[in-house]
Amino acid sequence: ARAQAMEIAEKPDVTYADIGGLEAQITEVREAVEDPLLNPEAFEKVGIDPPTGVLLHGPPGTGKTMMAKAVANRTDATFIKMAGSELVQKFIGEGARLVRDLFELAAEREPAIIFIDEIDAIAAKRTESKTSGDAEVQRTMMQLLSEMDGFDRRGDISIIAATNRFDMLDRAILRPGRFDRLIEVPEPDIEGRTQILSIHTRRMQLDPDVDLERIAGDTEGFSGAELESLATESGMFAIRDGRTEVAREDFDAALQKIERDDSPGTPVAFY
Numbered sequence: 001a002r003a004q005a006m007e008i009a010e011k012p013d014v015t016y017a018d019i020g021g022l023e024a025q026i027t028e029v030r031e032a033v034e035d036p037l038l039n040p041e042a043f044e045k046v047g048i049d050p051p052t053g054v055l056l057h058g059p060p061g062t063g064k065t066m067m068a069k070a071v072a073n074r075t076d077a078t079f080i081k082m083a084g085s086e087l088v089q090k091f092i093g094e095g096a097r098l099v100r101d102l103f104e105l106a107a108e109r110e111p112a113i114i115f116i117d118e119i120d121a122i123a124a125k126r127t128e129s130k131t132s133g134d135a136e137v138q139r140t141m142m143q144l145l146s147e148m149d150g151f152d153r154r155g156d157i158s159i160i161a162a163t164n165r166f167d168m169l170d171r172a173i174l175r176p177g178r179f180d181r182l183i184e185v186p187e188p189d190i191e192g193r194t195q196i197l198s199i200h201t202r203r204m205q206l207d208p209d210v211d212l213e214r215i216a217g218d219t220e221g222f223s224g225a226e227l228e229s230l231a232t233e234s235g236m237f238a239i240r241d242g243r244t245e246v247a248r249e250d251f252d253a254a255l256q257k258i259e260r261d262d263s264p265g266t267p268v269a270f271y
């Protein structure tokens with residue numbers, strides 16, 4: 001059951017080139033995670049400790065998991081992912097044991113990157129969540145913090161966490177020696193959206209009338225994940241029409257479909 005709760009990849013196939021926008025964030029992640037793994041001497045020479053844990057925060061589907069995977073790819077590290085919600089267990093001590101297993105596994109598979117998604121599930125302020133008032137959830141969090149205190153950062157293990165609910169977090173986890181490097185991952189701006197669209201259409205044959213910048217202009221508020229679905233939907237419209245080339249009308253139809261599906265109370269897709 002324990003192994004099932006974790007997602008392990010020897011070397012994830014995501015690279016920085018697969019991520020649209022987020023240049024500044026990628027630079028920060030590289031400095032905080034990649035440099036300490038690839039070039040620990042630089043930190044020793046300068047006489048500083050690298051950050052202990054990195055916290056990525058921002059809306060859903062903006063590329064947080066992709067960034068963690070891309071660092072693992074670049075550093076040839078094993079990527080070990082665990083969702084915070086999986087650490088909330090029924091039986092006493094079970095969450096804490098999963099945390100111990102997580103760090104043990106990472107030590108066996110060094111170099112390794114531990115990625116804890118939805119960290120808010122175990123690290124919410126007591127006032128914000130029912131579960132965080134739970135003594136068992138508190139114990140799980142304490143176990144995580146003690147593992148972080150205990151591990152020698154010069155060992156080849158890095159820890160990255162992510163949350164969509166930064167406001168909800170118990171500030172105790174952000175202290176020095178814990179998640180002490182915060183990186184905000186925002187919704188993409190128009191340039192970011194254009195880049196993300198070109199990434200997700202790079203294997204598609206686009207009709208010359210497709211203007212990705214115009215589409216980026218029409219998709220304010222879309223996340224990377226939503227732009228990816230837009231590209232996929234457009235391809236589906238082309239297939240339905242018996243074409244292999246994807247045209248402007250397909251993107252328009254896909255956009256309409258997505259907007260329709262999104263607005264509550266309207267009938268769902270009727271193509």
Ligand code: ATP
Binds near residue numbers: 059062226
């Ligand atoms: P969550 O908070 O919901 O876990 P996340 O921020 O971790 O979301 P990802 O899992 O990294 O989001 O992104 C989901 C998918 O959306 C990716 O697999 C990718 O296809 C697409 N995507 C998201 N952001 C980007 C981006 N910046 N560039 C390219 N693709 C992106």
